[in-house]
Amino acid sequence: MFKNYLKISFRNLWKYKGYSVINLAGLATGMACFILILLWVQDELSYDKFHENTNRLFRVVRLDRDDPSQGVYWSNGFLEYWGKRGH
Numbered sequence: 545m546f547k548n549y550l551k552i553s554f555r556n557l558w559k560y561k562g563y564s565v566i567n568l569a570g571l572a573t574g575m576a577c578f579i580l581i582l583l584w585v586q587d588e589l590s591y592d593k594f595h596e597n598t599n600r601l602f603r604v605v606r607l608d609r610d611d612p613s614q615g616v617y618w619s620n621g622f623l624e625y626w627g628k629r630g631h
Contacts, residue, residue, distance in 0.1 A: 557564045592601050 592598060595601060
């Protein structure tokens with residue numbers, strides 16, 4: 545039965561070459577985009593995972609009063625001093 549399915553699919557691929565090329569190009573493009581997005585997400589999730597105390601890392605965010613949805617990430621020397629004092 546599977547052999548018949550393969551035979552019919554190859555016949556259709558050769559019979560409708562234009563549609564086959566378009567479909568295969570779309571499939572290849574979609575799979576390439578999926579792999580690139582997967583690699584990007586994996587890289588973003590692995591950020592700062594090489595530190596010993598990963599669970600003690602924090603990010604400082606300052607919110608704008610006009611548009612609180614837009615955060616600005618920043619750090620300065622005072623934060624280092626404040627963290628060393630144990631606050």
